[in-house]
Amino acid sequence: HDERGIIWPDAIAPFTVVLCPIGMARSEAVQATAGALYDALIALGVDVIIDDRDERLGAMLADWELIGVPHRVVISDRGLKEGTVEYQHRRETEASKVAQDGILDHLKGRLGL
Numbered sequence: 001h002d003e004r005g006i007i008w009p010d011a012i013a014p015f016t017v018v019l020c021p022i023g024m025a026r027s028e029a030v031q032a033t034a035g036a037l038y039d040a041l042i043a044l045g046v047d048v049i050i051d052d053r054d055e056r057l058g059a060m061l062a063d064w065e066l067i068g069v070p071h072r073v074v075i076s077d078r079g080l081k082e083g084t085v086e087y088q089h090r091r092e093t094e095a096s097k098v099a100q101d102g103i104l105d106h107l108k109g110r111l112g113l
Contacts, residue, residue: 006068007090017048018069022076029080040104
């Protein structure tokens with residue numbers, strides 16, 4: 001653990017990956033991207049959850065840090081317009097931008113799949 005909350009290993013985390021789609025109810029692109037990534041991860045046998053609450057980003061991220069989900073992907077309209085999503089491992093201090101079309105391969109690499 002750290003000052004932000006629990007840090008679970010992948011094997012015992014309540015979920016391995018959390019998808020945080022920002023403005024999912026207002027953006028078809030965000031909704032479609034989150035849904036496609038969710039389906040792809042489920043097909044690989046990954047324990048994944050979509051946080052579909054209409055919550056502020058800061059509150060949403062703080063909740064998932066507290067819970068300790070090891071891998072987090074933030075999907076936003078702004079990022080999609082740039083062709084990117086944000087990835088962060090729970091042990092990392094900063095998120096990194098990953099190409100939207102490369103996030104599944106990035107996650108597979110991080111998850112050892």
